[in-house]
Amino acid sequence: MKILFSPSETKIGGGDIKCIDKNSFIFPELFEKRLEILEKYNNYLKNASNNDLEKLFGTKKIEVIEKYKQDIFKSPIMKAIQRYEGVAYDYLNYNSLEVSAQKYIDENTLIFSNIFGVIKADDKIPDYKLKQGESFENLKIDKFYSDNFSQTLDNYLLDEDILDLRAGFYEKFYTIKKPYLTMKFIKEGKVVSHFAKAYRGEILKLLALKNIKTFEQLLNLQIENLSIVEIKEQKLKKEIVYTIG
Template identity: 50%
Template sequence: MKILFSPSETKSALTTHGLLKKESLVFPYLYEKRYQVLKQYQALLETYDTTLLQNLFGIKDTQKNLVQASKNIFDSFTCKAILRYSGIAYDHLSFATLDKNAQTYIENHVMIFSNLFGPLLAGDLIPEYKLKQGESLNGFKTEIFYKEYFSDAIDAWIGDETILDLRAGYYEKFYTLKQPFITMKFLKNDKVVSHFAKAYRGQVLREMAIHRPSNEKDLGKISFEGLRIREIKEQKLKREYIFDIID
């Protein structure tokens, strides 16, 4: 089973491995394409243009922006992507508390879509960075670039496995699924939750790691804490599991 996931705006400062190199990332044969994006990003940081940096990072504080811009991604130590991201979903996943088998499942079966790095396996090694969701690199749209050059590689990685798409809507721009897939929606008092959906996605991912399903039948056997399935809707390629959040 393959799982598609979103990154987070917040990042940890953890460093456990060496500098970024093509072997650090999935699809190393496409590293030169990825390097084009990273090089553009780094060049923008080195302008130290305060307005540009404010747009890139989504931070108003000039001093914080200058500190962030001083971090060269090519000269920074790395850690696994699944540990680099530290937002709500990742808090609820709590990767570090999983056993080794569950961690290995996550590292090999979860693809995270980064604004800057594009498609990453959870176990890929990346440096700390900052790029506001949806922000272009001075007009260069990374989502269009990665969709054009990496879609075939992602297709091959997925193969004929069952797909669970837990991405937030924005990250669908990086890759369009072309085969049947499963998604999830979370309701509270009959209303769709948005911000707190991140927490439940993280919780679902944790249970996936613990139970390590290989197909939809296995997925259906998992009882997700605090969630009760209401219905399953089908629309073209999508099978949407709709859950009620229960107290």
């Protein structure tokens, strides 16, 4: 089973004093394509005004702007799954997991970054900042990665069950071409959004702890405080609707 996951706008600094290269990422044969975006991003950081960077980063804090306008090709790198923090990643709590669960996440989780494109959980990335939905030089980054990576992803996922836990924004980076599962969380009759991030993190952790490999195993999984109330099917998508509480 492969789990498709979202990144987070907040990240942890630091890492190994190394530079990114083609061995930092899944699909090294497509590294030159990633470089097209990364080099444009890096050049934009060097030449953009502070007003432009405020928009790009989604902040007016000078210290944050100064931090993130640095050369990403010279920045320390660490596992993507440890780089990101935020609600989903806090609930996942990767660093607290046993080695076998961490290995499951490393090998089976694909994160859709708005600057690096699709990456594996254990790919090594630098600290960076790009507000969700923002771009630079009129680039359509989601379309670029969809156009250049989709065929390779199709082949990679061909024999896998797929659980799509991405936020809707990141679906534009890759359209799934085979049957897959998604999840929706409802409390008191209303779809939750903020706490959906928490449950995505909790579910990824539970999948790793239980070594879930198939749809059948997932559907039989007992999840604390969640009950399946409905399973909706629409074309390739099967949506599991959970009620909270």
